[in-house]
Amino acid sequence: MKNQYYLPTWIGLIVFFLGLKLPSSIAQNIRWPEGKMMALSLTFDDARESHPKVGLPLFQELDAQVTFYVIPAAVRDQLEGWKALVEDGHELGNHTLVHPCSGNFPWARDKALENYNLPAMRQELIAANQQIEALTGVKPKSFAYPCGQSYVGRGQDTRSFVPLIAELFETGRDWLNEAANSPIFAELSQLQGISMDGKNFKEDIKPILKRAAINGDWVVLAGHEIGEEGFQTTKVGMLRELMAYVSDPQYGIWMAPVGEIATYVKAQRAVIRKSLSEDLTLAATFDHGLDADFAKGNSSLFTAAAYNELGTQEEGLHFPAAEISEQKGVHGHALAFPAKAKPVAYYRAAQNVDYQAENWNGTISLWLSLDPDEELAPGYTDPIQITDVGYNDAALWVDFSDKNPRSFRMGVYGDLAVWNPKNIAPDKNPAFTERLLPATDLPFGKGIWTHVVISFEGLNTDQGKAAFYINGKQQGERQITEPFSWDLEKAKVFLGLNFIGLLDEVALFNRSLSPQEVQMLYHLPGGLSSLLPDRKASK
Numbered sequence: 217m218k219n220q221y222y223l224p225t226w227i228g229l230i231v232f233f234l235g236l237k238l239p240s241s242i243a244q245n246i247r248w249p250e251g252k253m254m255a256l257s258l259t260f261d262d263a264r265e266s267h268p269k270v271g272l273p274l275f276q277e278l279d280a281q282v283t284f285y286v287i288p289a290a291v292r293d294q295l296e297g298w299k300a301l302v303e304d305g306h307e308l309g310n311h312t313l314v315h316p317c318s319g320n321f322p323w324a325r326d327k328a329l330e331n332y333n334l335p336a337m338r339q340e341l342i343a344a345n346q347q348i349e350a351l352t353g354v355k356p357k358s359f360a361y362p363c364g365q366s367y368v369g370r371g372q373d374t375r376s377f378v379p380l381i382a383e384l385f386e387t388g389r390d391w392l393n394e395a396a397n398s399p400i401f402a403e404l405s406q407l408q409g410i411s412m413d414g415k416n417f418k419e420d421i422k423p424i425l426k427r428a429a430i431n432g433d434w435v436v437l438a439g440h441e442i443g444e445e446g447f448q449t450t451k452v453g454m455l456r457e458l459m460a461y462v463s464d465p466q467y468g469i470w471m472a473p474v475g476e477i478a479t480y481v482k483a484q485r486a487v488i489r490k491s492l493s494e495d496l497t498l499a500a501t502f503d504h505g506l507d508a509d510f511a512k513g514n515s516s517l518f519t520a521a522a523y524n525e526l527g528t529q530e531e532g533l534h535f536p537a538a539e540i541s542e543q544k545g546v547h548g549h550a551l552a553f554p555a556k557a558k559p560v561a562y563y564r565a566a567q568n569v570d571y572q573a574e575n576w577n578g579t580i581s582l583w584l585s586l587d588p589d590e591e592l593a594p595g596y597t598d599p600i601q602i603t604d605v606g607y608n609d610a611a612l613w614v615d616f617s618d619k620n621p622r623s624f625r626m627g628v629y630g631d632l633a634v635w636n637p638k639n640i641a642p643d644k645n646p647a648f649t650e651r652l653l654p655a656t657d658l659p660f661g662k663g664i665w666t667h668v669v670i671s672f673e674g675l676n677t678d679q680g681k682a683a684f685y686i687n688g689k690q691q692g693e694r695q696i697t698e699p700f701s702w703d704l705e706k707a708k709v710f711l712g713l714n715f716i717g718l719l720d721e722v723a724l725f726n727r728s729l730s731p732q733e734v735q736m737l738y739h740l741p742g743g744l745s746s747l748l749p750d751r752k753a754s755k
C-alpha cells in the first residue's frame with residue numbers, strides 16, 4: 217500500500233530550517249513517539265508453562281516487554297514465575313477463566329461458546345480479572361478472545377460479546393488475522409493479531425514489519441508456547457532475530473505491550489478529535505431541527521422561492537425546500553429532499569465559512585444517501601454548493617452529472633472572469649474540465665450512506681489546491697490558482713440544489729484536513745455530534 221500519511225522527514229527539515237510554521241494539516245496526524253515509523257506488540261496466550269520457564273529469562277536477555285493473556289488457574293500453578301514476569305514489566309491480560317471456545321473443538325465441548333450467554337460471559341470475565349488481581353496485583357485492561365471467537369449462543373440467539381469487551385477492557389485481541397492495525401482506524405476492542413507460532417523471521421515476520429513501517433501501522437503478533445519447535449510454539453530463534461531487528465534504530469520500531477500502545481493511540485486520537493472540534497466553523501446534524509447545531513455565524517437555515525429568486529429569502533422553512541426525515545440519517549435524523557424542487561435551502565456563509573481573501577483553507581464534509589440513477593430527476597444536481605454568485609464563479613461544490621449513468625464530481629472554480637473570461641460553455645471548455653474532478657469510487661445506493669469531503673488549501677494564492685474524498689479515500693486533487701473574490705454577505709452554503717435523496721452531518725472547518733483526519737471523520741463513533749458537546753452555537 218502506498219504511504220499516504222507520512223511526509224518524508226526532509227520536508228519537515230526544510231520547513232523547520234526555513235522557520236515556517238507547519239501547516240496544521242501536516243501536524244494533525246497520529247505519530248509514533250520519537251519519530252518511530254510503526255508500533256509492535258508481542259503477545260502470548262494461555263499462560264503456558266514455557267512463559268515463566270523460557271520467556272522470563274529470554275526476555276530479560278533481549279530486554280523486551282510483552283503481553284501475556286492469562287488463565288488465572290495456570291498462573292496459580294507457577295505463581296512465582298508469573299510474579300517475576302510482572303516485576304520485569306510484562307503486561308498481564310485477561311483470557312477468561314476456563315478458555316471457552318466453539319464446541320467443535322472436542323476439548324471445549326463442555327464449555328462451548330454455543331452454550332454460553334452474555335451474562336455468563338460477563339461473570340466469567342469479571343471473575344478472571346479479580347483472580348488475576350488477587351494473584352499478581354495486576355488488574356488486566358487488555359483481553360484476548362479465546363480461539364479468536366467473539367460470539368455466544370446459537371442461531372438467531374447468537375450474540376457478539378465484543379461490546380462487553382469494549383465495556384470492560386481497553387482492548388480485545390483477535391487471533392489468526394492477516395492485517396496490521398491502523399492507529400487511526402483500528403477498533404481497539406477487535407485488534408488484529410497475526411500468528412507468530414512456527415514462523416521464521418526472514419520469510420514470515422520481516423515482510424509484515426516492512427509493510428507496517430510504510431503504513432505507520434501497529435503490528436500485534438500472537439503466539440502460544442515459547443520454545444525451539446512444536447505445535448503452537450513461537451520459536452526462540454525467531455524471537456532473537458526479531459529483537460535484533462527491533463533494536464536496530466534504522467527500522468523505526470516502537471515495541472511495547474498492548475496496553476501501553478493502546479493508551480498512546482487513544483491519547484493521540486483525542487488530540488485529533490479536539491482539534492477537529494476546535495476548528496469547526498459550522499456543524500449541522502439535523503438531529504434537533506433545520507438550524508445548525510454549531511455555527512460561528514448565523515446558525516439559521518434560510519429558504520428562498522428559487523435559486524434565481526433569492527430576494528424572497530426568509531429565515532426558517534418558508535418554502536418547501538427540504539424537510540427533516542426522522543431517524544433516517546447516518547446518525548439520528550437527516551435532511552430530506554423528497555422531490556426536485558425550485559425552492560432552495562442554505563446557511564449564510566459569513567463566519568460559517570472561514571473565507572480569507574488571502575490563503576484560504578478549509579474543509580467541507582457531508583454524508584449523502586441516494587441511488588443516483590434511480591432517484592435523481594434529469595439535470596445536474598449539487599448536494600452542496602458554496603458560492604456568492606453561481607456554480608462557475610468562486611464556488612466549491614459536489615454534483616451529480618445530468619443523466620444516467622451519473623458521475624459524481626468535485627468542482628472548485630475561482631473567479632469566472634479569470635478562469636473563463638469569454639464565458640465559454642462548460643462542455644466546450646477545457647478550462648472547465650481541468651477544474652472538475654470525477655470520483656472513481658461511486659458507492660452510492662438506496663439506504664447506503666456515503667461520506668464526501670472537499671479539503672482545500674492555499675486558495676487565493678498561486679498554489680491553491682483541493683482534494684476530494686469518498687468514504688475516506690482520496691479520489692484525486694486539483695490545482696486552483698485563480699482568485700476567489702467573494703462578497704461575503706452574499707455568499708451561501710446551498711444544500712440539495714435540484715437534489716433528491718437524503719443529506720446529513722454537514723460540517724465546515726477552517727483548515728484543510730489531513731487524509732488521516734478525513735478518515736477519522738468518516739468513522740467517527742457517534743458521528744458529528746461527538747465533536748460538539750464542548751461547543752456552543754453562537755446564536
Ligand SMILES: [Zn+2]
Pocket residue numbers: 261262311315361362363
Ligand atoms: Zn488461548
